[in-house]
Amino acid sequence: MKEFNIAVAIPTFNRKELLAECLKAVATQTLRPTKIFVVDNHSSDGTPEFLRALGYDREVCGVPVNYNYLEQNGGGAMGFSVGMETAYNEGGYDAFWMLDDDGLPMPDCLETLCKYVDEYGYVSPVLMDISHPERLNGAIGESHDPEELKKAYGGKELLKGYCNPFNGGLFSKKAVDKVGFPMRELFIYGDEMNYDQRMRQAGFTPHGVFAARHCHPVMQDTDVRFGVLGHFKPVRWKMYCMSRNKTYNKKTADGPWIRKMCVLTYYYIISQAYLLLCKRSISWASLFHNAFMDGLQERWGRETKYM
Numbered sequence: 001m002k003e004f005n006i007a008v009a010i011p012t013f014n015r016k017e018l019l020a021e022c023l024k025a026v027a028t029q030t031l032r033p034t035k036i037f038v039v040d041n042h043s044s045d046g047t048p049e050f051l052r053a054l055g056y057d058r059e060v061c062g063v064p065v066n067y068n069y070l071e072q073n074g075g076g077a078m079g080f081s082v083g084m085e086t087a088y089n090e091g092g093y094d095a096f097w098m099l100d101d102d103g104l105p106m107p108d109c110l111e112t113l114c115k116y117v118d119e120y121g122y123v124s125p126v127l128m129d130i131s132h133p134e135r136l137n138g139a140i141g142e143s144h145d146p147e148e149l150k151k152a153y154g155g156k157e158l159l160k161g162y163c164n165p166f167n168g169g170l171f172s173k174k175a176v177d178k179v180g181f182p183m184r185e186l187f188i189y190g191d192e193m194n195y196d197q198r199m200r201q202a203g204f205t206p207h208g209v210f211a212a213r214h215c216h217p218v219m220q221d222t223d224v225r226f227g228v229l230g231h232f233k234p235v236r237w238k239m240y241c242m243s244r245n246k247t248y249n250k251k252t253a254d255g256p257w258i259r260k261m262c263v264l265t266y267y268y269i270i271s272q273a274y275l276l277l278c279k280r281s282i283s284w285a286s287l288f289h290n291a292f293m294d295g296l297q298e299r300w301g302r303e304t305k306y307m
Helices: 015-028 047-054 075-090 109-120 147-154 172-178 191-201 236-251 257-278 281-297 302-307
Strands: 005-010 033-038 063-069 097-098 122-129 131-134 158-160 169-172 207-216 222-226 230-232
Touching: 005 075, 015 033, 015 047, 033 075, 063 075, 075 097, 075 172, 075 191, 097 172, 097 222, 109 122, 109 169, 109 207, 122 147, 122 281, 131 147, 147 169, 147 191, 147 207, 158 281, 169 172, 172 191, 172 230, 172 257, 222 257, 230 257, 236 257, 236 281, 236 302, 257 281, 281 302
Parallel strands: 005 033, 005 097, 033 063, 122 207
Antiparallel strands: 097 169, 122 131, 122 169, 158 207, 222 230
C-alpha cells in the first residue's frame, strides 16, 4: 500500500476526557495519521488546560496536533468545516479523516480505510456500540450482529451506499477538491447528511468497509419518530436545528422540483399534525414553522434564539 498523508479533523465541546481518549486512539493507529486538527467550540470545562497538562495541545504519541480554540460555539458543523479547511489550506494531505470527539476507532481502522479511499474517494467504517464493541451501533431489523449488516449489503466486504460521514468517514483530496468543505452554517444535526448528499451529487458514492470498525456511543436522546419523515427532539434548540437542516437538505436534494415540493409539503404537514394533535403544543408548532421557513429560505444563525 502506498504512503498516505492523512489529516484528522476532530471538533470538540466540553468532553475533555473523551477527547483525550479519542486522540490517543487516533494517534496510535497501525497507520499513523500525519497531523490531527482539533477544533474546540469554546469549551467551558477546562479543555485547553487539560490538554496542555497532557501535552496533547501540541502532539499525541508523536503525532502533531493543531489545537484551535474558537471564540464562540459554532457547533459540530463549524468544527468539522474549520478542521478540514485548515488542513486543506495547509496542504500536503492525501485524505481527510472526520471523527467525533466521543468516538474510538479500532487500531487498524484508518489503515483499512486507506486501501479503498483512492478508488472511491469517500469511504466509511462500520459503526459499532462503544459499550459493546462487538455489536452494531444501530440494529439491522432487530439484530446488532455485524454479519447481518453485511448480509443486507449482499454479503460483500464493501458496503456500497453505507456511510458514517463524520464518525470515521475518510475523504480523498480529489473528493474535497470537487465538493468543498462541510457547511458550517448548519451548526448541528444534518450537517453530516448534507455533506454525504453533496458527495453523492458530485459522483462519489460512499462505500462502507466492513473490516474497518469505529466505536461510538449509542444515541441517548429521547427522540420520537412519527410517519416516514417526522422526527421530534424534546430539546428546543436541537429540534430547531434538526428541522431547519432537514428542510434545507430536502430542498437541495437531487430530483425534480415538483417531487421535492411534495416531500417538503408532506414533511411540514405530518410534523405540524404531530405537534398540534399529539403534543398539543402551539409553541412547538411555531418553533417547527420557523425552522422550516428558515431552512427553506436559507436563513442561518437563528438557533441561538432557542438556547
